[in-house]
Amino acid sequence: MSIRGHIPLRRCLGCRSVKPQASLLRLAEGGDAGWRIDPERRLGGRGHYVCLSESCLARLLTQRTVRGMFFPSTIQQIRRMIKEQSEVEPS
Numbered sequence: 001m002s003i004r005g006h007i008p009l010r011r012c013l014g015c016r017s018v019k020p021q022a023s024l025l026r027l028a029e030g031g032d033a034g035w036r037i038d039p040e041r042r043l044g045g046r047g048h049y050v051c052l053s054e055s056c057l058a059r060l061l062t063q064r065t066v067r068g069m070f071f072p073s074t075i076q077q078i079r080r081m082i083k084e085q086s087e088v089e090p091s
C-alpha cells in the first residue's frame with residue numbers, strides 16, 4: 001500500500017475498502033460501554049471506521065461479532081442512519 005501525502009487512511013468495517021479517514025464515520029470503543037458513534041471524532045478509545053453508506057452501515061448490524069460490540073442505543077442510531085441514507089437519492 002502506498003502512502004499518499006499525510007492523508008490518514010482507514011479500513012471500512014463493512015466493505016473492507018481503505019479510504020481517507022475524513023470520508024468515513026468514526027466509531028469509538030468505549031470500554032465497558034460498548035462502541036459508540038463518534039461523528040465529531042472527539043471520543044477517546046480505539047477507533048473503528050465505516051463508510052457513510054446504507055449498505056456498509058447495514059452490514060455492521062448483520063455481522064454478529066461487530067453488532068455484539070454496540071450498545072442497544074447505538075444500534076438504534078445506526079438503524080436511523082441507514083434509513084436516512086436510504087432516503088438520499090444519489091445525484
Ligand SMILES: [Zn+2]
Nearest residue numbers: 012015051056
Ligand atoms: Zn464501506
